Amino acid sequence: MDKQDMPKAYESGQYEDAIYASWESSGFFNPDNLPGEREETFSIVLPPPNVTGTLHMGHAVMLAIEDIMTRFNRMRWRKTLWLPGTDHAAIATQTKVEKLLMKEGMEDPRRELGREKFLERVEQFAQESHDIIVNQAKRMGASMDWSREAYTLDSARNRAVNTVFKMMYDDGLIYRGDRIVNWCPRCKSTLADDEVEYREEKSKFYYFKYGPVVIGTARPETKFLDKVIVVHPEDDRYKDLVGKEFEVEWIEGTVKATMVADEVADMEMGSGAMTITPAHSLVDFDLAKKYGYEVHRIIDEDGNLTEATGSFAGKNANQAREEIVARLAEKGLVDKIDEDYVHNLSVCYRCDTAVEPLPKVQWFIDVNKEFAFRASQHAPMEGIEDGQQVTLKGLMQHAVRSKQVKIIPERFDKTYFHWIDNLRDWNISRQIWFGHQVPVWYRGEETYVGVEAPEGEGWERDPDTLDTWFSSGLWTFSTLGWPDETADLRTFQPTTVLETGYDILFFWVARMILMTTYVLGEVPFENVYLHGLVRDETGRKMSKSLGNVIDPLKMIDKYGADATRLSLVIGSTPGNDSKLSEAKVAGYRNFTNKLWNISRFVLGQVETVGHVAEADLDPQTLADRWILSRFHVLQSEVTDHLEAYEFSQAGEKLRNFTWSEFADWYVEIAKVQGGKSTQGILMYILERLLTYWHPFMPFVTEQIWKQIDPEGMLIVHEWPMAKERHVDAEAETAFVQLQETVVAIRNIRSQYNVVPKVLVNVVLSDADVLAGQEDVIRSLGRVESLTFGAKPEGDVATAVVGSMQVHISLEGLVDKEAEKGKLTKERDETQGYIASLEKKLANEAFTSKAPEQVVETMRTNLSEAQAKLAVINEQLA
RNA sequence: GGACGUAUAGCUCAGUUGGUUAGAGCGCCACAUUGACAUUGUGGAGGUCCGUGGUUCGAAUCCACGUACGUCCACCA
Numbered sequence: 041m042d043k044q045d046m047p048k049a050y051e052s053g054q055y056e057d058a059i060y061a062s063w064e065s066s067g068f069f070n071p072d073n074l075p076g077e078r079e080e081t082f083s084i085v086l087p088p089p090n091v092t093g094t095l096h097m098g099h100a101v102m103l104a105i106e107d108i109m110t111r112f113n114r115m116r117w118r119k120t121l122w123l124p125g126t127d128h129a130a131i132a133t134q135t136k137v138e139k140l141l142m143k144e145g146m147e148d149p150r151r152e153l154g155r156e157k158f159l160e161r162v163e164q165f166a167q168e169s170h171d172i173i174v175n176q177a178k179r180m181g182a183s184m185d186w187s188r189e190a191y192t193l194d195s196a197r198n199r200a201v202n203t204v205f206k207m208m209y210d211d212g213l214i215y216r217g218d219r220i221v222n223w224c225p226r227c228k229s230t231l232a233d234d235e236v237e238y239r240e241e242k243s244k245f246y247y248f249k250y251g252p253v254v255i256g257t258a259r260p261e262t263k264f265l266d267k268v269i270v271v272h273p274e275d276d277r278y279k280d281l282v283g284k285e286f287e288v289e290w291i292e293g294t295v296k297a298t299m300v301a302d303e304v305a306d307m308e309m310g311s312g313a314m315t316i317t318p319a320h321s322l323v324d325f326d327l328a329k330k331y332g333y334e335v336h337r338i339i340d341e342d343g344n345l346t347e348a349t350g351s352f353a354g355k356n357a358n359q360a361r362e363e364i365v366a367r368l369a370e371k372g373l374v375d376k377i378d379e380d381y382v383h384n385l386s387v388c389y390r391c392d393t394a395v396e397p398l399p400k401v402q403w404f405i406d407v408n409k410e411f412a413f414r415a416s417q418h419a420p421m422e423g424i425e426d427g428q429q430v431t432l433k434g435l436m437q438h439a440v441r442s443k444q445v446k447i448i449p450e451r452f453d454k455t456y457f458h459w460i461d462n463l464r465d466w467n468i469s470r471q472i473w474f475g476h477q478v479p480v481w482y483r484g485e486e487t488y489v490g491v492e493a494p495e496g497e498g499w500e501r502d503p504d505t506l507d508t509w510f511s512s513g514l515w516t517f518s519t520l521g522w523p524d525e526t527a528d529l530r531t532f533q534p535t536t537v538l539e540t541g542y543d544i545l546f547f548w549v550a551r552m553i554l555m556t557t558y559v560l561g562e563v564p565f566e567n568v569y570l571h572g573l574v575r576d577e578t579g580r581k582m583s584k585s586l587g588n589v590i591d592p593l594k595m596i597d598k599y600g601a602d603a604t605r606l607s608l609v610i611g612s613t614p615g616n617d618s619k620l621s622e623a624k625v626a627g628y629r630n631f632t633n634k635l636w637n638i639s640r641f642v643l644g645q646v647e648t649v650g651h652v653a654e655a656d657l658d659p660q661t662l663a664d665r666w667i668l669s670r671f672h673v674l675q676s677e678v679t680d681h682l683e684a685y686e687f688s689q690a691g692e693k694l695r696n697f698t699w700s701e702f703a704d705w706y707v708e709i710a711k712v713q714g715g716k717s718t719q720g721i722l723m724y725i726l727e728r729l730l731t732y733w734h735p736f737m738p739f740v741t742e743q744i745w746k747q748i749d750p751e752g753m754l755i756v757h758e759w760p761m762a763k764e765r766h767v768d769a770e771a772e773t774a775f776v777q778l779q780e781t782v783v784a785i786r787n788i789r790s791q792y793n794v795v796p797k798v799l800v801n802v803v804l805s806d807a808d809v810l811a812g813q814e815d816v817i818r819s820l821g822r823v824e825s826l827t828f829g830a831k832p833e834g835d836v837a838t839a840v841v842g843s844m845q846v847h848i849s850l851e852g853l854v855d856k857e858a859e860k861g862k863l864t865k866e867r868d869e870t871q872g873y874i875a876s877l878e879k880k881l882a883n884e885a886f887t888s889k890a891p892e893q894v895v896e897t898m899r900t901n902l903s904e905a906q907a908k909l910a911v912i913n914e915q916l917a
Numbered sequence: 918g919g920a921c922g923u924a925u926a927g928c929u930c931a932g933u934u935g936g937u938u939a940g941a942g943c944g945c946c947a948c949a950u951u952g953a954c955a956u957u958g959u960g961g962a963g964g965u966c967c968g969u970g971g972u973u974c975g976a977a978u979c980c981a982c983g984u985a986c987g988u989c990c991a992c993c994a
Contacts, residue, residue, distance in 0.1 A: 049956065238992090257994065270994080305994080314994035321994070383993060451921070455989070458920060462990070543989090577929085579987090599956095611930055611942080616922085617987090619929065627943065630956040641953030684933080692931070692941070700941095707953080783960085789948095790960040796949055873938055885974035894936050894975090901938095 050636035052600025055743045060178050068756050069185045071121045082113035083121045083532035085516050087540045090129035091169040092136050095176040097574040100592035103180040104605040106539050110183055111735035112682050115759040121532050123519050124184035126170050128193035130475035130508035135390050137162045155473050162474045181601045181738045190519040192511045200518035201511050202479040202491040209489045211411045218401045220325040221467050225343040226393035229471040234546055236395050238384040245381030249373045251288035251297055256310035260364050261357045264291055264349045265336045266315035273301040275312050292350040320397050403469035407432045416561035419534055435557040436460050447568045449615040459546050468507045475505030513551035516564040535565040542570040569685050570615050577621035599629035602737035610691040632740045638703050639744045642726045652724040660717035665771035667706040671725050676762035691736055712819040728760045778813050784839035784846045785821035792853050799824035803832050805845040843907040867912045877902040
């Protein structure tokens with residue numbers, strides 16, 4: 041072959057874009073174009089990246105793992121679909137654009153632009169982000185079917201969203217309720233419970249005299265209209281006061297207060313007495329409901345104090361705090377102030393602003409209400425009958441408990457159930473503009489819910505939009521064409537696997553299970569594979585402020601996509617965080633180059649480049665039989681690992697075979713035993729090895745493949761399976777002895793500093809098994825003359841390999857003491873080993889209870905060790 | 918407060934249902950440079966598998982307790 045086709049080093053940048061383009065134009069990313077009949081299907085949807093910017097290492101690891109799954113299954117001859125898309129990410133994207141507009145000089149972008157103009161700007165930004173993301177995914181080599189690309193906010197997905205909303209509304213699962221919700225004064229929107237984050241903060245904690253009791257609070261500004269004191273029913277200190285009414289001097293004059301007993305009060309906390317603030321605390325709101333108290337709003341949507349606060353009205357609540365405390369101090373009502381109070385401040389997960397609990401009218405999904413289950417005709421869930429009364433919570437639990445959805449790693453089951461147990465009704469309405477607008481219209485007292493706007497005049501649409509996770513919850517089936525009964529839906533739903541980060545198990549995975557089991561009566565996916573976070577080399581999260589971000593694109597530019605992928609996949613296990621350093625990526629770049637050069641050698645060595653049929657294999661030498669055996673063991677192990685989602689182990693075994701067995705031994709031996717049989721086997725293994733590596737390193741393998749099969753593409757090559765008949769235990773055992781002999785020779789050479797240029801004379805004793813391997817040993821051990829026979833006279837260095845002896849004559853070089861020490865050490869070790877084996881075998885309990893095979897192996901080991909010991913003693917004598 | 922996880926060589930991590938004299942990569946030490954590859958090769962050093970107790974013929978692996986670190990959830994009037 042032409043050497044120019046394969047330069048000395050693999051330069052990834054020269055090939056990657058062209059290879060990706062050739063895959064794209066081949067059409068093979070689309071399952072409809074795949075060659076051959078394919079009975080089984082494999083389907084996976086891409087967790088749609090937010091259109092808020094660029095891809096980071098978290099996306100890179102996701103793309104790497106999913107592409108491995110996809111390519112492997114495609115080659116396994118399954119009808120394979122990996123469906124891409126992006127997420128509009130409502131609040132996240134709107135917030136990002138607002139910040140950008142404010143940087144451009146706007147003070148209040150929403151007010152200044154109005155809904156329509158503002159949304160135009162957001163859409164424009166989303167489009168730009170989308171284009172960047174798609175290009176980056178292509179750079180990673182992701183083999184996704186772009187012809188099916190979807191967007192959570194496009195019109196097809198909007199129809200799905202509206203249809204589901206109406207279904208749920210009609211089933212009574214979606215309701216409009218007045219409840220305390222998490223309000224972000226900056227986003228001017230409510231948030232779901234899990235969109236609120238907690239940050240530990242030191243603040244002041246105030247104790248005020250309140251009539252007959254002392255109450256504690258961190259937020260005096262909410263306390264204006266508190267007039268109910270709650271104590272624990274068993275608190276003796278207040279027994280006599282419960283049920284009484286008091287005139288209490290308070291912020292804006294006197295208020296009438298009453299005392300009630302309820303178990304929510306904690307006797308240990310502060311004074312054991314608290315007042316309740318129904319409008320700004322969830323617990324208090326529930327209490328107020330329970331006892332029928334009025335709910336007065338003290339703080340409004342802008343975070344300012346309302347009319348109810350009298351002379352403080354209109355002031356910012358947080359800023360007015362000290363003023364209110366001063367007022368109370370004037371009145372002598374401050375008991376004490378704890379300056380070092382540590383508490384968790386709730387903040388918006390998107391903009392970090394302190395969240396205000398407020399009572400608001402919002403849309404909710406009721407997770408505890410019973411409804412009649414609609415079973416699927418197509419892939420029905422087991423264990424639930426059509427028409428059976430179920431709740432959404434119950435469905436979510438059932439899917440995972442019954443293993444119809446299997447989470448990898450399994451331990452996340454517990455986390456999932458725990459989350460569901462604590463789940464409350466899901467607030468799905470948001471007061472932002474970017475998103476799916478709630479499909480509800482009002483006209484006077486009338487309410488209309490529908491997929492399309494109602495006929496007639498005077499209808500006004502609810503201005504709220506839906507939580508972004510409402511539309512992402514439909515992702516697995518809305519992308520396949522639902523609500524239409526499409527061929528895709530029938531073929532690919534339920535999807536085979538969902539691969540995502542464990543950090544969005546609740547946000548997203550749980551929501552998809554909720555939505556799909558409800559809408560289709562099917563599970564969304566059969567397996568959930570959760571990857572961990574990619575951290576920096578010291579284990580910190582990557583963040584811009586720490587300056588420790590490793591950009592996947594930079595790694596691809598510098599070391600190639602294949603190396604970047606390997607560094608993210610090998611050495612990391614599902615559910616666990618992994619650490620990444622540039623050195624690691626560079627290490628895998630070295631490996632891609634190794635594979636390149638192995639190929640370069642093989643392709644240059646063999647007479648006929650091209651496919652080698654099983655039938656044409658003709659193993660002649662020990663090495664031939666050995667490498668075929670090793671390779672077939674490897675194939676079955678790697679295939680099993682990949683089927684079991686054990687990517688790291690599959691990759692490690694492949695690398696170990698490729699480098700430490702194929703390159704270091706077989707290729708080296710082929711240089712001296714390069715007969716016809718060996719040439720065929722070199723070609724045979726290279727061809728299949730490239731196939732096995734392809735899911736991990738698609739670019740370099742596809743590039744090399746051009747040399748082997750200029751017409752075909754590796755991406756659609758069929759996955760070769762292991763053949764049991766090539767497994768040859770005898771050859772493996774014999775080859776290990778050959779390896780150990782060569783290593784022993786090299787070892788002695790190294791010990792006596794014999795440089796490679798100098799050839800040595802070797803005599804092998806009791807080494808009949810190595811007859812016929814002389815040329816191999818001579819070449820690998822840099823040996824001049826090799827003979828079988830007794831230990832030669834003169835200065836000789838000796839190593840014992842099993843019961844064989846390797847003697848090297850080194851006139852004037854041998855250190856007798858060192859030789860003796862070496863053998864003595866080895867004797868002691870062997871004796872220790874023998875002793876431990878004998879002890880175990882002498883144990884009646886062991887020999888009777890342990891499996892036959894274990895005992896047998898131990899007996900074999902013992903006799904081998906005894907033989908070895910005898911030889912060592914002979915040498916020492 | 919509740920739950921979950923991790924702890925194995927200097928570093929990063931494997932170790933699949935309990936059966937080895939505990940492995941890999943990187944790093945380290947020594948040697949090697951026209952030969953597929955220095956993005957390389959050869960040899961070597963390096964581990965009380967966090968601690969204690971238990972189950973078992975047998976524990977890095979299973980159980981209990983403890984220690985350290987990490988994560989999630991809940992909540993703090």
